[in-house]
Amino acid sequence: MTAPQASHHKHTSLPYYTGRARINLDAITHNVATIRDRVHVRSPHTHVMAVVKSNAYGHGLIESARAAVAGGATWLGTAQASEALELRQAGITERILTWLNTPHSDFDPLLEHDIDVSVANPHAVHAVIAAAQRVSRRARVHLKVDTGMGRNGYTVEHMNEIVQPLIAADHAGHISWVGIWSHLACADEPGHEVNQQQVAAFDAAIAYAQAAGARFEVRHLANSAAALTNPHAYYDLVRVGLAMYGLSPAPEVGDSAYFGLRPAMTLEADIATLKELPAGHGVSYSHQYTTPTSTVLAVVPLGYGDGIPRHVSGTRATGGLGAPITIAGQRYRISGRVCMDQFMVDLGPETAAHAGDTAVLFGDSARGEPSADEWAEIAGTISYEIVTRLSERVPRIYTHTDATTS
Incomplete structure (x- = not known):
């Protein structure tokens, strides 16, 4: 048995505290492996991304990432650039995608540390291309599409505004097409008609980008709920967040035990x-x-x-x-x-x-x-x-x- 370890962001030792969160890393490894095996029954070549944003949903960024990799995750996902860089600084070498940025974001360190970036609007496209020119490295880009969530990403109708600059940047050697992705709004309700509509919109976005000249390594749409309930959304990669920590992403369908998950x-x-x-x-x-x-x-x-x-x-x-x-x-x-x-x-x-x-x-x-x-x-x-x-x-x-x- 491995002895428990105390950990806290940016501290190596701690005085006594009146409470604590015990994190069972074996549970995280088990959950990722369980989801991977479930997905592979229907789609043997689909990879698993472990989403470790927000300090791994409160569980601890670095420790949870390593436990997820031990369970078979081959990608890691973060919202903030700082989280992605912290993973690299900890010596984690798996593919990492980070996706939230603003017109003030600095992409240079991300490209220097071989971190994939998401582009969801024209300012991100131009900023990533400029960063690639400054650091003399191709940016690994994932195109974010809004298929009905109404959040980040470009709608299919306006994709040309970001696809064409990226096509030109690819030809010029500044970017590499890696992925195209979107996010489901109602995945926790497997029978909801919006799920089918979003899959159809995602397929249309893929077809449009490919017709324009894009070539993708991975297409990814499924979150935890879809990974557990909707094989039509698997594609090449599923992004597992809440479920990797052992909590049910679709409580109306079943609890953690129903999906074979163990709360961490x-x-x-x-x-x-x-x-x-x-x-x-x-x-x-x-x-x-x-x-x-x-x-x-x-x-x-x-x-x-x-x-x-x-x-x-x-x-x-x-x-x-x-x-x-x-x-x-x-x-x-x-x-x-x-x-x-x-x-x-x-x-x-x-x-x-x-x-x-x-x-x-x-x-x-x-x-x-x-x-x-x-x-x-x-x-x-x-x-x-x-x-x-x-x-x-x-x-x-x-x-x-x-x-x-x-």
Whole structure:
């Protein structure tokens, strides 16, 4: 067994912190391999891109990237250029695509570090070509097409405005065509008619660009949900984000276990205080919760400063009870408002818990722990946000087993 490691962005050692996110890297490796194998049943030559943007959805950029590669990912994807460069600086050599840029973006270091770039508008095209001329290297370009998401990318009707300059730059030796890609808006609803419309629009975009002279190594459209539910969207590459961290990208279809995924993150904290309170005692700001009987109250030292959503608070509308947590093997719910650094839990008049015991906020439901999906439902959001919003100040502890202690 590999010993757990503590890690935190730009720090090599940490003082004690009251909570931690335990990241099971074997789970990430397992999830990527599971998705790869599922895709290869229908499309044996389709590659897997592990999307590690936003600090790998809160799980840790470098560690998660390496775990994904161990599971069979041959590409890595980031939103920000800084993330892509950090991967290269860590010695990761797999193909990397980064896709968010503005008119102020600097493409030079990306090209110098052999990082693929996405172009979605004319200013990006001209900036990439200029960078390629400055650094005397061909830019590896992926053309982003808006097939119906209404977000980044050029629509098929206006593609000529960016395709023609790229064709000329290819002939001049400044760029290399690598990919064409788009993003599905309703992949988490496999039967939605928009999915078929977007596949058709993507096919039309590919045909147009190829007729103009573009030649693509990879065409990619599928995100996690499509990789698990829609073989028509596989093409040459699938981009796996949420699912690689073991969370279901299509909860209306099935949970993590349904898709054979294992949640990688377990968020926990050490109970700071246990104390007795009488019946009728208000708890936390605005007294949204009042103790119904004499009871034992636990103070859990994580709060919205750590990324715990205030929307998982217990309010009067919910009887003062919020998101579920487990303490000493028993399930409870947050009592009253979540504060910046802590929240409270009513344990009832009899409890086996002690100060210093571990409270599990969310983790793997297969172990009886609350899930990020449960938290998301209470917060009125999605599991993506629950894990991604976890603050940088919360240490990530990396393990290679399902054990939650070393």
